[in-house]
Amino acid sequence: MEYPFALTFGLELDRSHYAGAEAADDRLYLGPQGLLEWLEDALELEAPEQSNEYLRIEELRQICLALVRSRREAEEGSGEGEAFFFEQSLELDSFTTAADLLERHDELLLAGWDFEAGEEAPERLKVMALLREKVKAGAPGESGMSLSPGTAERLAGVEAALEKPLFSEVQLLEPLELLPPVWQRLLPKLGPLKEPQPGPFEEDSDLARFQRFLQAGEVRPFRAEGDGSLLLLRVGRASDAAAYVAGLFSVNPDFRPLCLVPDFSSRLDFAMVKEGLPSMGLLSVSLARPGLQLLKLAPAFLWEPIDPYKLMEFVSLPVKPLDEELATVIARLLAEMPGMRGERWNNRIREFFAEAEERWSQQPKRLAEVRRQYNFWFVRTRYELSEKAPKEDILKLFRYLMRWARKAYEEGGEKQQSLLVLHAQARQLTEWLDYLPEEALTPLELERLVRKVYQPSPVQFRPREEGSPDSVHHAAAVATPVEELLWWDFTENEPPAFFSRWYRHEMDWLVARGLALENPDRLNRRHLWQQRWAIWQVHKRLVLVLPETDHGAACLPHPLLSELSVAFSLSSEGLDKISFRPGQTLPGITKLPSEESPEPQPLPEPQPFLRFSLREWLEEREEETFSSLEDLFYYPHKWFFRYGLQWRKSPILSIVREETLMGKLAHRLFEYLMNEDCLSWSQKELHNWIDRKIPVLLQAEGAVLLMYGREPER
Structure with missing residues (x-):
């Protein structure tokens, strides 16, 4: 069966991506997950209906526990044996250890290792080979327990089943050498490869100069001309930046750049809606839902x-x-x-x-x-x-x-x-x-x-509405050239540092057998390429929005700002000609949003006196508590408002302060004591009564003091 499709492949195309206003019907834009699912369907391979990574962690955890038990049983019989490298970690936190071992197992499988380890193999790789053997056969003592196929096994199955090319062309958005090893092997089998080629950037503009600087990788500074092709918009607060950008869209109907929103925040979308503009349908990610x-x-x-x-x-x-x-x-x-x-x-x-x-x-x-x-x-x-x-x-x-x-x-x-x-x-x-x-x-x-x-x-939160600008969430998700790009929130939003799971001698042993693992050097070079890719795709204008604070905290600028500063360091003006603040004229953008300050509304003068009719407001009280008597004797005004008028402060739904809680518990204990015939008690009887009453009281009204670490206060 022939597949008359061309493929554009990028590591960040699985979520939102930009393929142009009119994407070709004969071209697919797919990321790793999307391409895997497409290939499984084309090759008629069975695929799981839903993600099963959490179950794979549990399956491997049980296999590891069974493997450790069998090793210890053998050690008791022979008196010899050495613990596995993960054994102590497994005892302390079996779930996290199993998750890490699963990542190691999948990484080795994706590298193409057959898990054959001889005597000369590093010790940890021998253990991983043993673990793989138990994974395939089921762990001893765990009848029927094996590892369900995950993404690594699915990719291995696709690679084995692929017999002929399926695409007329495979356009890459990242160079083949920067891709993970499994895709370096798989993509050439799918069709003729076309490597990404930034440029040429022949225009005489600030944007083209910066693009050439990033492409050449040489410290060859330029002089900024301020022609409007490259704008750095500095704003004090992120919320003000969102309102200002939305205002620019509102007063300039022809200004509709592609919006790069890497922070997965709906702040810009909310500002657009407040301006009466159609929603972009941005995704928002937060654990605070x-x-x-x-x-x-x-x-x-x-x-x-x-x-x-x-x-x-x-x-x-x-x-x-x-x-x-x-x-x-x-x-x-x-x-x-x-x-x-x-x-x-x-x-x-x-x-x-x-x-x-x-x-x-x-x-x-x-x-x-x-x-x-x-x-x-x-x-x-x-x-x-x-x-x-x-x-x-x-x-x-x-x-x-x-x-x-x-x-x-x-x-x-x-x-x-x-x-x-x-x-x-x-x-x-x-x-x-x-x-x-x-x-x-x-x-x-x-x-x-x-x-x-x-x-x-x-x-x-809101679906995308007609007439809204296109948007992406990653710089490497811009699959085709664009006229204008607005990089929202041009701040540092970097992934954690890259560390290899393997020691140098372990990686050398694998490389000697023709196996390549992901390494920090490749990850770093890939990350640098992806950062620059969106800038290379812009033809006419690039707008970088850089807020200085967000939620009261200072924002660190994006690492590319340092390269921008170096690129235009030929003159003493530096970035002055391309840096702007709200209210300043922006070259190439005809209209600016107006600023409106609301008129202050002064509060009315406070009333110095409150007058009450005692007969109407005061109610007779048949009895008083220890707390109310204390207020009556020492703070009569407080007793009048709280107990006489029955006024209560509007409750703030938060746990009371520790000092207040201690006082409440002491008053409550005295109230209980006053209900007892305690005048004839001895000191020992009083202490016994307190020992019996305190746990019950804390459980009912002072559980804060029962929490871990509060023993001294108790």
Whole structure:
């Protein structure tokens, strides 16, 4: 079967990419994941329906544990044996160790190693060869347990099944020598390769001079002319930068550059919408989504003593599996007395449901659902932090979250995309827990498990609307030349430093057998190429937006700013001719957004006196508490407002300060003591009573002091 397609391949084309206003029908623009899926379909190979990396980690973890057990059993019999290089790490954190070993295994498989290691092989590679042997056969004592195929196995399967070219041309966006080894082997088999060729940049403009400077790699400075082809827009705050750029789009209808937004933030999109412009449909990535927060907060309900801070976060989330009115009541209880199920707690919850029965008398299903929610989260068996929680209880927790997230997403008109992410991650957790051979988990083991699944996922708050500028999220995702490019947030947003997993002698041993691994040198050169690629693709104008601060923190400029400074260092003016601030005339852009300052609205003069009719406002009190008597004797005005008028400060839904909490607990203890016939007690009886009462009081109203590390205060 013939495939009359040309292919453009780039490592960053899997997400948003730019292929021109009218992309050719006979050309595919694919990244690694997209090309893998296309090849599996073309070669009729079986592919997994969904990502299974989290299950592969668990499978390899169990294989490693079984391998260590068998080694130790053999060592006990013979008295000889040497521990595997990963053995101690496996004991301390088996999940993270298994994830790292899986990455090493896949890297060696993608390099083309057959996992044949002789006596001269480095020790760690011998262990990896042994691990691969157990992976293929199933670990001893783990009948049927083998490693599910992942991306590495799928690519190896495609490479083995590929017999003839499938494309008329394969255009690369990164040089072949900079690609990962598996793609260096696979891409030449797909069709005639066409290496990327920046330039030629023959125009006499600031932009062309900078492009030639980046291409030549030589320190040959130029003089900036300020012709408008290269603009560096410096703005104080990122939020002001977004508003200013949106204003430029608003007053210049013909100014519609391709927008490079590398920070996965919707700030620019929100500013565009406020200006009445169509949404670009930008993706936003954050771990602070309320839905995702539930995944890490839910386990707090399993343990004793409770963590009031996590409970407060849970009930304060705007999206949660708890009725909003009930959540507000609980948040106020926690803010005043950070504990659970004490006398005041029980009285207030009882009052809430009594009031709810009257208000929701015509909504019995709602009342039943709210009771079920309360019982599920707050009336449950909890386990000491030093103990383990049964796996079945943990599964119930995440299955509840999974079902609720799907239901809430559908009932909310399918608008809360983060709920879909929560549903998927809760499902992954339940599947992983089902795979676990352990019947119970410690708090630390469960936290590590959640961290492996708890990942940010791109969310689109608004769909892209007609008439909006094109956008990409990576400089290497510009697949075709563009007239104008606006590089939003031209700040440092670099990946972590590159480190090799292998020692030099291990890499030398692999290279001697014709195997190439990813190395820091190739990764760094590839990263430099990708940074410059978007600039090389621009023909007419490049606008770099550089905010100085973001959320109050100073922003570091993008590394390319240093090269820009060197490129135009021939004159003493440096970057002055291409640097601009809001309000300054921009060469080549005809109109500027106007600045409007709102008129100040002064507050009215405060009233010096408040007048009350005591008969109308004051209520008779039959009894006083220790706290109210203290206020009456020492702070009469405070007693008048709080107890006489029944005024309360609007509660701030946060845990009280430690000093305030200590005072509240002391007053509460005195109130309990005043209800006892304590005048005839001896000192020993008083101490015994305090020893019995304090744990109960802390559990109900001062759980903060029961947390780890608070022993001195207790």
